[in-house]
Amino acid sequence: xxxxxxxxxxxxxxPGLDVAQIRKAIEYVEREASDLVEIYFEQxxxxxxxxxxxxxxxxxxxxxxxxxxxxxxxxxxxPDLKRRGSGANPTPNNSLESKGSKRPWAIQSHYDHxxxxxxxxxLVDTTKMIQSxxxxxxxxVDVVFLERGDWKYEGSGAGVxxxxxxxxxxxxxxxxxxxxxxxxxxxxxxxxxSKPVPVNGDHDE
DNA sequence: TGTCGAAGTAGGAGCCCGCA
DNA sequence: TGCGGGCTCCTACTTCGACA
Numbered sequence: 001x002x003x004x005x006x007x008x009x010x011x012x013x014x015p016g017l018d019v020a021q022i023r024k025a026i027e028y029v030e031r032e033a034s035d036l037v038e039i040y041f042e043q044x045x046x047x048x049x050x051x052x053x054x055x056x057x058x059x060x061x062x063x064x065x066x067x068x069x070x071x072x073x074x075x076x077x078x079p080d081l082k083r084r085g086s087g088a089n090p091t092p093n094n095s096l097e098s099k100g101s102k103r104p105w106a107i108q109s110h111y112d113h114x115x116x117x118x119x120x121x122x123l124v125d126t127t128k129m130i131q132s133x134x135x136x137x138x139x140x141v142d143v144v145f146l147e148r149g150d151w152k153y154e155g156s157g158a159g160v161x162x163x164x165x166x167x168x169x170x171x172x173x174x175x176x177x178x179x180x181x182x183x184x185x186x187x188x189x190x191x192x193x194s195k196p197v198p199v200n201g202d203h204d205e
Numbered sequence: 206t207g208t209c210g211a212a213g214t215a216g217g218a219g220c221c222c223g224c225a
Numbered sequence: 226t227g228c229g230g231g232c233t234c235c236t237a238c239t240t241c242g243a244c245a
Contacts, residue, residue, distance in 0.1 A: 047235085048235045049218095049233075049234035050234090051235095052234065099234085101235075102235085102236075103235090103236080104210085104211090105210090106211090106212080108234090108235075109234090170212085170213080175210080175211060175212085
């Protein structure tokens with residue numbers, strides 16, 4: 001179970017959400033993700049998507065936020081979660097998007113929707129050096145309300161002559177924007193060379 | 206001047222829907 | 226029924242700036 005001293009109760013949370021619910025959700029995501037860690041070595045980006053999905057599932061089970069009843073909307077549209085009783089088209093304040101990421105700061109999406117975002121920052125520790133019973137560790141959870149203006153459009157080079165990726169939106173100055181928004185941050189994990197590593201020892205995936 | 210953290214840009218894969 | 230477009234989710238690599 002995540003340690004209570006790693007939580008910051010002063011961080012603003014979406015209406016109806018509390019630290020105890022997030023603590024349960026972290027425990028759920030770490031447990032479920034540790035069972036699926038082989039997928040990480042097959043396709044890391046897919047694994048990050050799975051972390052986001054597990055976060056959505058966890059919040060659906062332990063909090064007053066629920067997945068959209070419309071399966072199509074739940075899978076493809078914003079938001080991942082809405083506050084129970086907020087209707088089919090929740091306001092930004094009642095919308096919660098779940099994202100999983102290995103990166104310490106960046107938030108990228110294909111839309112610039114305003115609303116609450118919960119980002120599960122994870123690392124894979126197959127040596128189980130950090131925690132003996134888990135190979136996937138949630139080391140920080142950011143909870144932030146983003147306005148449309150917080151996003152910057154990042155265009156695509158794709159076109160009739162080739163190219164690859166689709167367009168995205170990215171949060172500008174994410175490190176500044178997420179300053180003071182970490183409701184959970186393990187004190188035994190630090191950022192080194194832009195990567196989260198255990199405080200003692202050189203962690204290497 | 207070297208190191209490190211952060212930001213910016215580009216690439217990859219899967220699912221669903223509409224249409225021919 | 227199959228294909229293409231639109232949408233989802235990320236990571237990797239490069240560049241830039243601050244600081245010792």
